[in-house]
Amino acid sequence: MGFILPAISIVGIQFGDEGKGKITDFFAEKADLVVRYQGGNNAGHTVVAHGKTFKFHLLPSGGVWGKKCLIGAGVVLDPRVLAKEIEEIEKFKKLDLMIDPRTHIIMPYHNLQDNANEAILGGGKIGTTGRGIGPCYADKALRKGIRFEDLIDEKILAEKLKQVFPIKKKMLELAYGVQVSTTEEDIFKEYSELGKKLKKYLGDCSILTSNSLNEKKTVLFESAQGTHLDNDFGTYPYVTSSHPIAGGIFTGIGLGLTKINKVIGIGKAYTTRVGSGPFPTELTDALGDKIRQQGNEFGTTTGRPRRVGWLDLPLLRTSHRFNGLTEIALMKLDVLSGITPIKICIEYELNGTRILEFPANLNEIEQCKPVYKEFSGFSISGKEKTFKELPKEAQEYVQFIESELKIPIKTVSIGAGREETIQR
Ligand code: IMP
16 A cells, blocks of 8 residues: 555545455554544444454454554443453453543443434434444533543442433433333443443543654554445435544544545445435345345344445545545455446436536435446456456456546455455
């Protein structure tokens, strides 16, 4: 990947699940710090290390390699999940972790509220992961949240629970009709224990990140979810509750705007989406099923089949505007093997006009008709080591995307393994 600059942002440029884990893992080897700045255990990535397959939801992927891992203030942390992930890793490698005192904690009532919200929405549901992400971020904005600094202080935890729990219980039971069987005492007992276990990881992630960058160390910022699931700039309300775009780093860690010098956009050679929401290039036919099977497009976190569609350039142009990409890693090109023709959406037709970017307005997105360009199919074995070794048609497919977006595609991934990665 050429010369490594000290601050690298790895960002998903579609609807999540672009394969960020593989690229982060690839870079993590050379990084000093691997930092998560948003989201929670709604994310999922698979890392093969020490002869074992790890499925992480919360820990930055550098953890398996013994790198310093940071969970920044912008993350929402489920301590039950974190304790399990730590236990898993530490069977193989000592974990070097820091958690910011400002990080908000997902409490059991957040999970109940997430699922109750979805049940009420019925057919109009968002399709959340059910991990309590939205309600936890909502409580943070309402200033009713419990932060990591509170979790590790028994006295404050008891006080905060006393304030928040009775209201949550009433709301869940009376407004949502959900029976809450757990008590304030049960939660205090379990969570103060978790706090004791995790206390040793407390540290100011803003200070450490900032100092490390000043010392010219390499810091990798690993986003979860994707650009078009961003709470402000995604397809609202079919979005997550945090800010996966590169800008989320600054508020999620507490860092100055001038600090990031490399923004790598991770995108698949086609498009996928989990949960509800607009998807202009979606394939709902047998071809969609074929790509889903070939690409094993089933969620790491929930196991749900992912919706599948053609590559969408208006979506990616818009991602570039939101993130300021300096390069792209194109993932899963091999999955398109044996499919001909392959289509790329080059622009949309909206009310008789051709447009190049993704509209902000949900109604307009739903009316957009993709305009496609067709490409000849190809077959990739996964053994190709250089770009030139790829079939001519595959090279043309990549070069077309690059010329349309005017962003260099420096990495092409042609399989799940580390060695199945082509650098240009
Ligand atoms: P939440 O983040 O659980 O609230 O879910 C909100 C939306 O984001 C739903 O459509 C989810 O399917 C989607 N989502 C959340 N996390 C991920 C992810 O890691 N990959 C893909 N989609 C996600």
